[in-house]
Amino acid sequence: MALAVVTSARKLRPYFQSHTIKVLSNQPLRTVMQNTNQSGRLTKWAMELSEHDIVYKNRTAAKSQVLADFLIELTPELEQDLILPSLNWILHVDGSSTSKASGAGVQLQSPTGELIRQSFSFGFAASNNEAEYESLIAGLRLAKAVKAKRISAYCDSQLVVSQYLSDYDVHYVTKWVEAEAYASITDKEVQNFVWKNIIYRHGLPYEIITENGSQFISHHFKGFCDRWRIRLNMSTPRNPQSNGQAESTNKTIIDGLKK
Structure with missing residues (x-):
């Protein structure tokens, strides 16, 4: 003093x-x-x-004096909060996934050069693409927390970047396979599979094409599709080999199980 x-x-x-x-x-x-x-x-x-x-x-300890001192000390920070958000912030994100765990790294740079870094692991299983999405979401949440209005985001995933820029349609995937083993396949298990692996992760599908198995043509599963306005179509029962892509996928899965 x-x-x-x-x-x-x-x-x-x-x-x-x-x-x-x-x-x-x-x-x-x-x-x-x-x-x-x-x-x-x-x-x-x-x-x-x-x-x-x-x-x-x-x-x-006059209250008025304390408030005045507080405002004097806070004025530079208030000015910074008003100016910095309108300038361009730079966001770098990266996500990765292994057989043991998955996580993400985030770096946000302010217009004046200060760096805010975060790294964390996910409490759930995630593919490499999912980890990339989660890292971008985490980075945007961090930018929102500091009230940044203009952001230049960088990511090494072409899929994430293209969807973010609307060059790709979101969660539209070709030749994507989801397989799960069941002792017996019932209409309830099919419904849970569609909910967990399709709707919950990718959104509502426009159409589902199935064979004529009892689990797919049951009133329970049809009612499920009707509630979510999912179009349910059946493939021809007499010639399942006509669906070459499905048969090729089945062959690949069987080869993997054998190994």
Whole structure:
């Protein structure tokens, strides 16, 4: 506190020489400044300040003064909060997935060069593409938290970037296979599979094409599709080999199971 008074006197010397200066403190600074038995540095400061008309007073906890001091300290931050969000922020995101875990890394750079970095692991299983999506979402949430209005986002996934720029239609995937093993296939298990692996992850499909198995033509599954306005079509029962893509997929899955 003594150093603060000395520094102020040096920087504001014309004011200190022309006016009576009141120093308000919550602690008895006057006792410290007037005690010549203190260290040599304090003695030197006391002599330096003796040429000025300085009055030391105890500072009362006036609410109005506290609020004024708070606003003075907050003003630069408020100005920064008003200016920085309108400038361009730079966001770098990356996600990765392994057989053991998946996670993401986020780096947000402010217009003045400050870096905010975050890295975290997901509490759920995710593919590599899903990890890329999650990292972008996390980065956008971080940018929203700092109230950034203009963002340049960078990601090393062509799929994510193209969908973000609307060059690709969202969650439209060709030759995408989801397989799950069941001891027996019932209409309830089919419904749960469609809900968990298709609707929940990719949204409502326009159409589902199935064979004429009892689990697909049951009233329970048809009612499920009707509720979500999903068009349900059946393939020809007499020649399933005509669906070459499905047969090729089945062959690939069987080869994988054999290995």
